[in-house]
Amino acid sequence: MSDFISEQEILKLLKKLDHDSQESESERMGSSSVAGINIEGQIKDGYIKVEQGKIIIGNPSNGGKIPTIEAQSPVILFIDGQEINRRMKVSSESVIEWKIEEMPLFEIEISDDKLTAYLTVHRPKRHAWVLSDNTSTLDLTLTAEEDSTIYLETLNLQEILAVVENMNIKMNLDVTIIQTEIIQPTYRPVTIARGKAPVPGQDARLNMFFSENIENIFTEVRGFVDFKNHMNIPSVKSGDVIAKKTPPVEGQMGYDVFGNLLLPDPVHDIRIAGKGNVEITPDDIVIARKEGRPRVVTGNKIKYFDINTAFIVPGNVDLQTGNIVFAGDVIVYGDVMDNMIIESLGNIYISGSVYNSTLTATGSIAVKGNVIGSNLYSGYFGMLYNRLYNGSKQLMDYLEKMAESVKLLLNEISKKKLLVRYGQALLLVTESKYQQVWEVVKELLGVISSLQTYNKDAMQQLKDYLELFLLPTKLVEVMTAPRMEDFIRVLKEAFMRVALSQESQVQININQAQNSTLKSNGDILIRREGVIQCDLYSAGNIVFFLDNSVCRGSKLEAGDTISAMYVGGFTGVGTSLKAINKVIVKKMFEGRVTVDRYSTDIFEPVEEMTFDHNSIKRLA
DSSP states (O other): OOSOOOHHHHHHHHHHHHHHHHHHHHHHHOOHHHHOBOTTSSOBOOEEEEETTEEEEEOOBTTOOOOEEEEOTTEEEEETTEEEOSOEEOOTTOOEEEEEOOOOSEEEEEOTTSSEEEEEEOOSEEEEEEEOOEEEESEEEEOEEEEEEEEEEEOOHHHHHHHHHHTTOOTTOOHHHHHHHHHSOOSSOEEEEEOBOOBOOBOOEEEESSOOSOOSOSOEETTEEOSSOOTTSOOBOTTOEEEEEEOOBOOBOEEOTTOOEEOOOOOOOOEEEEOTTEEEOTTOEEEESSSBEEEEEEOSSEEEEEEEOEEEESSOBSTTTOOEEESSEEEESSOBOTTOEEEESSOEEESSOEESOEEEESSOEEESSEEESOEEEETHHHHHTOHHHHHHHHHHHHHHHHHHHHHHHHHHHHHTTOOOOHHHHHHHHHHHHOTTHHHHHHHHHHHHHTBOTTHHHHTHHHHHHHHHHTOHHHHHHHOOHHHHHHHHHHHHHHHHHHHTTOBSSOEEEEEEEESOEEEESSEEEEEEEEEESOEEEESSOEEEOSTTOEEESOEEEESSEEEEEEEOOSSSSOOEEEESSEEEEEEEOSEEEEETTEEEEEOSOEEEEEEOHHHHHHHO
16 A cells, blocks of 8 residues: 555545535534525525524525524623614624623612612522523524523622612611521512601691681571571670680601701791780780671781671661761661662671672672672672772872872972972872872762761871862962872771771672672672572682572683582573582583683583583583
């Protein structure tokens, strides 16, 4: 045998080795239906497999199919540096990377109010992850499994305490709980630190020992009104305790788990004061020093207590009695006849009916009979529509502007080294720019002339100034800048006397009304027949009590709720019910209902309906 092999024999041997290698690979890959290799070797699909933790890709040839890959949680797949969330085609040139998305061994969370810290143990140990082996396939789903023989991390107390310290959690830390959870994990959140919530304080409270509502104003005996007994109107005697203030109690500070101080909400105090007929003791007890109706009037920051005197009209209010302006309650045991005015800095009680007249009260209004063609204004609206309030305010505004004009005029005159009386300059300014002031003065004088009893004396100084303004010759002689300032001061006192008489709890109580306007910054209560062709505005509720009371051809608006019985029908005039909170009807024939900003028109009768924000949005 020769010791040398020829080059030709070497080439033949290499070809044979290549052929054997290809056949071996074909056998290992299986049939063409599995590995995608054409038996005749013309078309070969690509393949992908996992072997000993490595991803191996074979490219297709002769138009074969391209292999694809996707990952199954908790494996996160990256191809060429991009995170892939779907199945993706790959080749042997693709850079394939992966990582495991798994929860940490533990988590520490803080409650929204920062008063509690929670530890949740997810697992006591963390193992290494390896890719699961997979035979060659065209479409691979990459999975991984934990290698229980390799420990990467073990839960320990020091690591948890390091995180706690880094988070600055330090108040009432319970290390024992942490250690127990490490040894015997519950895998649920456990409290490891607690803060202390602030203890809320208590606002000052005002306890009233009298009713502020109008109830059973006049008593009927065998069908007749008992005119002698009107004590159902809230009344007290001298020496009675009418209210007591409980002072505010300050809250206590707390702290969160980080040690930050938590302040309680500030408490609100109530300042109380008494007018001449009321005594306030050092321990905030309110005592009546006169017989009458106790009342609370509103101020910007202070609650004023007073005892109202009543002005009683035994019969009708008519041309014989004249208009009534009174700084207290007005009680009328008859009717209010056509074109009369009653203005009260308190409550108004009418035993009979009101015809084509105007009633304004800074408190409440109650009418036992009918209200026809009239205007009733209570509380805030009673103040706004009070002629003394309006006239004083309007004239005060005019006089302030006039005083400024006179000052400028006198300055110009003095520059020319001339002299002129203040009253003469005031008269010139009035005649040239403010002639309407005389009408306001006359109207205000008419109001003051209607004042009943002691109010006339209280207004005497204002009356003197008003009369002076209507006498031009005397005005020139006696009016000076200081007197002008005093006139404005007196007007302001009259204006504030009405403004500070607005009571805190007001109502309008009627049985029925027609062609009238009622406005109240409290509730409007319709006790019997109802309203026809009326305008009602309430900052609170409008409530119809009688089951068959009607509301026809009227416009009602309430700051809270309207509760009506029979609405619409027969008048030919549309009925409108508007409320901020809800509208309740027993039966509504037609009209418009508005709740907050949403409206709906009713064309067909509806029964036992409650319209609120949700229901009216569905109907709109």
